[in-house]
Amino acid sequence: MIKIIIGDRIVKSFGEGDEKRNVLDGVSVEINEGEFVAVMGPSGSGKSTLMYALSGTDNVDGGKVVFDNRDLSTASENELSDIRRTAMGFVFQQPTMLKNLNILDNIILPSMRDNRKNAAKISEKARTIMKRVGIAELEKRDITQVSGGQLQRAGICRSLMNNPRIIFGDEPTGALNSKTAEEIMDIFSEINADGTAVMLVTHDAKVAARTERIMFMRDGSIVSELKLPKYDGADMDGRVEKVAVKMREIGI
């Protein structure tokens, strides 16, 4: 198994002096290539902070993060930008789109930074992906003219544009109704089936139950882990039950 991310005793603290507290208290975590993982935990447990630390979006105060054999803690800000742009994908809870650009332009934006000359090719690729996630007809719409679910699909399209090694999702279904959330999770499953690793932060047991490994966090530490077989569409209720039992067991 090739490890694409290794987090080694990561420490991240907020505040100063007496107020100082560790949001990540020496967390170690590894993610394998093509793996589908979830991080669960109550608010303030540090799950989002862990994701930002692992993706090099936020620097760490202790320990180190290695992505694809590169130590992110010693990388320059520009190198971090380049890694995020070329090897990672991001999907957030709120659709993080630029107001001035239409849907298609928002999707191709990160790819266009380096390959303006290939605009036609890039747009073609975007259309293919949009078709796949079911928003082919929306390319010319403004971001205010589509629904939340459609925006989230567009966000996923954007994250796929540069063929990332891993996609990070911070509560990607948090703002959606359950039917739409399920559709979005179907897309994530499909992406993962194609070989892209996916790491989701969520507090929704149904979302976590789609993945094959769930890390449970509390007070800045991973307190437990649950492994599930790869999801094949069957026995969803059983998987959700297993997650729920684990959650009760550790009291979150």
Added chain:
Amino acid sequence: MYNKIIRNDMIKSKWITVTTMIFVAAAAMLVSLAAILAVNLYGALDTLMTKAKTPHFMQMHAGEIDTARLTAFAKQNSNVDEFQVVEFLNVDGAQFIFGEKSLANSVQDNGLSVQSEKFDYLLDLEGNVINVSDGEVYVPVSYMKNNTAKVGDKAVISGKEFTVAGFLRDSTMNSSLSASKRFLVSSSDYAEVKTLGNPEYLIEFRLKDRSGLGAFETAYANAGLEMNGPTVTYALFRMMNAISDGIMIGVILLVGLLVIAVAFMCIRFTLLAKIEDDYREIGVMKAIGLRVSDIKKIYLAKYAAIAAAGSILGFALSFVFKGMLLENIRLYMGESKYSSFVYVLGIAGILLVFLAIIVYVNGVLKRFRKISAAEAIRFGTAQEKSAGTKRFTLSGNRLFNTNIFLGIKDVLARKRLYITMLAVLVISAFILIVPQNLYTSISSKSFINYMGIGNYDLRIQLSGNIDNVDDKVSEIVETVKSDQAISKVAVLTTKTFKAKMEDGSEENMKIELGDHSIFPIAYTEGKAPAADDEIALSTIYADEWSLKVGDDITLAIEGTEKDLKVSGIYSDITNGGKTAKAVFTDDSAGMMWSIVSAELSDKSLVDAEVEEYAAKFDFAKTSNVDEFVTQTLGSTISSVETASYAAIAVALVITVLVTLLFMKMLVAKDRYSIAVMKAFGFRNSDVKAQFVSRSLFVLIVGIALGTLLANTLGEMLAGMVISSFGASKFDFAVNPLSAYLLSPLMMIISVLIATILGTSRAGQIKIFEHIKE
């Protein structure tokens, strides 16, 4: 509650608050200064002209005078209150010696006078009528300003020794635009030197009713009385005295208005940005039932505080600077009698600025009405239509680098916001270019062509009342023509003719005869007279008699009538602006004066040539044209030059401050999109490049519009300033290197520096702080 809201808001946006306040203070200062100066000018001028009892009508006359006939005319005209003839002894400039200095290079007609008996008094610097003792001389105040003489100096005038007892204000001849300057001596001293100069006469009247001046002028002209020289009336005296300070006040007011416009733009920008930020809150306030006027008050209060503080600061500053600017008025005209009004008007000025800001803010806040509470709460932002930019898409973009594309796209999508910055940059470009072009224009060699003077190097003027003048002119022409150093010569002779008016009356008209093609001047309309039956008129003649190019005019020459067609109209500042030019030959009447003008092939010889001819033809006045221009326009040119440098500095300061302010605000406003772009792998340098392309895009449009405006509106405004000197049509002489290359370059560099400084915080924006829920 308002206090607290305002204080918090100002602390949060101290940069913006301070910058806006600076512009308000500058605007208030300039408007207050303009008001203070205007009151002082008006008051001081009034005091001067009242105390001096300035004549309402003055006819200058060289040659014989029939005082009895004039007295009879004055007695018989019912409107005449007082009448007097003042003698003016024209003395060559070289005959005035103050210590080491002399007035040899002066282009003014310097002369001696005694104190008038009834009116047109010469006043001392305290404003009192001077009583001069024997052996004393009072010197025109302009020679104090240029340090020619000081009190106590020994003076030698026409060989007689005097002591400079003081300086005088002359309500008729103070201005540098007035061609003559009177030195005051006692009657017995005057009698002693009288034989050494040419006496001229100032025939002066004060009228009972000044509104009857027009009728009086006609009556004087029709009576066929002495009029070999310029005619000047009360209004012209006033204008000549007021003009240089008047222009300064005009310029200050204009700059003040531009700064107010800049302040407005800053307010508009910050307010629009603030409204956008507070969109949801405003919606909530509306939804819970607050009235629009209540919400407006919160915003208005902040700007009222800024405007009040800025205005008071500006008022205080205007008192710091007023002394400096009042110096000239005080020197030439003395104190104003309305000094108590100064405070009232200064305060009125800043109140005006204050009110203008309140009204403007109120206008911008009208937008609140349009905010839909429901929409604001649901979307949190204005659902602005970015019409016209839909087709400008990233997927269709082949032309620009992605960062440049994003910069331009942002400007196009948020036109309303950027138009504010554009307006400021247009104003800056305007301020940068117009004074510069004005300076280039008036300092260019051809500028005097607008004022009725050709491009020659030296001129020799002979008065018509010297003996055998025709022979002397011929002698000069022959000498000059045989001079190897001289490449071109022209002789122009001015004579008085009677022109027949439409109503059958006749008026005296001065016509300059000769070949006008040798040293051409600029014509407002039409062209120089070429044929015998053509005549060109100065603007003042043409206006007075309502004549246009192509119209006919009839002259009466020794009983026969001569019809002439108007071939052109030109501006003239010489001889009171009433001149005409024609080419026909005339052997009839005696001439008033003759001018031999010449151009040198080697300009470095001008001084030597002038000296040589001045010595050779001591009966004529030889002068260097450059010297003439320097002395009449020199101070104006140098103040315009200073103003143009000041304008460059002001424009660049405005550019930097406003760009800095806008960029800082934009970074604060766009922190979310910056975080998004950074999350998706855009580097800090990409974000900077986007901001730089935003401001450069706006700047390029701004420079283009500013340059266009400068060359149209600016040229018109400059033309108005120029026309106050007598020139009516005016085209900018542009130095393309500085106007089209250096100036834009300076603006681009300023904007670049300001943008880079203003966006320095963009790099510190933390992605997770803005994206994390």
